[in-house]
Amino acid sequence: METILSINGLHKHYGKVHAVNNVSFDIQKGNVYGILGPNGSGKSTTLGIILSVVNKSAGTYSWFGGAKETHEALKHVGAIIERPNFYPYMTAYNNLKLVCNIKGVPLQKIDEKLELVGLLDRKDSKFRTFSLGMKQRLAIASALLNDPQILILDEPTNGLDPQGIRQIRDIIRLIASQGTTILLASHLLDEVEKVCSHVVVLRKGVVLYTGTVNGMINSEGFFELKAADNTSLQALLQEHPAIDKTELVEGILFAYPKAPLEAADLNRYLFNNGICVDHLVKRKSSLEEQFIQLTSNQPEN
Known part of the structure; x- marks a missing residue:
C-alpha cells in the first residue's frame, strides 16, 4: 500500500514544554486517520510541522515516499488548520474563484466541489450570510479544489451544532469513499469512532497507540x-x-x-x-x- 506520509521521531519544544515527544506513524493511501487526544496533547503542533508552518525541534517526516520535496509535495495536500477565512462581502463562488487563480485550478472545479459539500445552491450568496457549519463546508470545498491526494482537518466540527457536526462527518465519509486519504485531529472520541479507520492516540505529545480503530476497540472486552x-x-x-x-x-x-x-x-x-x-x-x-x-x-x- 502506498505511503502518503511517514513521520519518524518527531520532537517539538516550546521552552520547557515538550509539545511533541518522539512521535512516529505512517499514513497509508485510502484510509481515514484520526489523531486523537485532549487539548494540549500535541495534535495541532504535529499537523503544523508536517504542513511546514511550525518548525520541528528534531525528527523527520517525508511526503509520498520522499519522492518530492516538501514544498512540491504540499501542492498535493489540502488542509484546513484554522477557522475559515474568506472575504465576507464576496460570494462563495467568487471566493473560490480567487483560490483557483492562486492555485492554477480550472474554474469548473468550483461547482463540482460546491456540490460535493452541499453548497451549490448557495454559490451566489455572500460569505457573511453563511452559518459556521456552511463556512466550514466552504473551507473544505476550497481545500479540495486541486484534487489533493490527502485532506488534513484540524478539529473539523469544533463549535458546530449537532446538525452541522453530522453534515461535516457525512462529507468526510463521502470524500473518503471517493479515494481521498484523510487525516483529522480531534479531541472527540465519537468523531474518531464514527469516521476514522485508523487512530493515533496522543497524550502530552507522546503516542500511546497507533493502529486501526477496530484494533483498539476489539480488545478482550x-x-x-x-x-x-x-x-x-x-x-x-x-x-x-x-x-x-x-x-x-x-x-x-x-x-x-x-x-x-x-x-x-x-x-x-x-x-x-x-x-x-x-x-x-x-x-x-x-x-x-x-x-x-x-x-x-x-x-x-
Whole structure:
C-alpha cells in the first residue's frame, strides 16, 4: 500500500514544554486517520510541522515516499488548520474563484466541489450570510479544489451544532469513499469512532497507540455479571486464570479478562463451581473506555 506520509521521531519544544515527544506513524493511501487526544496533547503542533508552518525541534517526516520535496509535495495536500477565512462581502463562488487563480485550478472545479459539500445552491450568496457549519463546508470545498491526494482537518466540527457536526462527518465519509486519504485531529472520541479507520492516540505529545480503530476497540472486552451472592461470585471470578480484575458497581460485577474468554465458557466455569448467575453479558470495550484506560495508565510528566 502506498505511503502518503511517514513521520519518524518527531520532537517539538516550546521552552520547557515538550509539545511533541518522539512521535512516529505512517499514513497509508485510502484510509481515514484520526489523531486523537485532549487539548494540549500535541495534535495541532504535529499537523503544523508536517504542513511546514511550525518548525520541528528534531525528527523527520517525508511526503509520498520522499519522492518530492516538501514544498512540491504540499501542492498535493489540502488542509484546513484554522477557522475559515474568506472575504465576507464576496460570494462563495467568487471566493473560490480567487483560490483557483492562486492555485492554477480550472474554474469548473468550483461547482463540482460546491456540490460535493452541499453548497451549490448557495454559490451566489455572500460569505457573511453563511452559518459556521456552511463556512466550514466552504473551507473544505476550497481545500479540495486541486484534487489533493490527502485532506488534513484540524478539529473539523469544533463549535458546530449537532446538525452541522453530522453534515461535516457525512462529507468526510463521502470524500473518503471517493479515494481521498484523510487525516483529522480531534479531541472527540465519537468523531474518531464514527469516521476514522485508523487512530493515533496522543497524550502530552507522546503516542500511546497507533493502529486501526477496530484494533483498539476489539480488545478482550468485559463481562457484566450478577448473582444472589455477589461476594462469592467475585471471589470465584478472581480465581479464574483469564480474569485480570473485577469491580462491583451498584450491584453489578464487572470482570475484565486478560486473555480470550467466551461467555459460555465463563458461565460453565461458574456453574461447575456452584454459582448460578442471574445476569451475564459480554460487552465490547468502546473507544472511550480504551482511551480512558490508555491515558489513565500513562504517568504524568
